Amino acid sequence: MNLTGPIDQEALQRKLADLRAEHRDLDDAITALAEQPSLNLIQIQRMKKRKLALKDQIAKIENLLIPDIIA
Numbered sequence: 001m002n003l004t005g006p007i008d009q010e011a012l013q014r015k016l017a018d019l020r021a022e023h024r025d026l027d028d029a030i031t032a033l034a035e036q037p038s039l040n041l042i043q044i045q046r047m048k049k050r051k052l053a054l055k056d057q058i059a060k061i062e063n064l065l066i067p068d069i070i071a
Contacts, residue, residue, distance in 0.1 A: 009065065016061045023054045
């Protein structure tokens with residue numbers, strides 16, 4: 001993502017939607033794995049770490065899309 005040039009609002013909106021969908025999918029997958037009798041804790045831990053990284057990316061894009069308001 002090029003932050004030095006003009007921001008492509010549509011591209012950011014698409015990226016944001018993709019990240020949110022992946023975040024939701026990971027949440028569902030983590031829930032499903034946790035309900036299985038043979039827990040794979042390492043896989044769940046990796047998925048949770050990826051989910052946190054997605055959350056950070058979502059927050060960064062949301063900050064780019066929301067204009068700064070000077071009070």
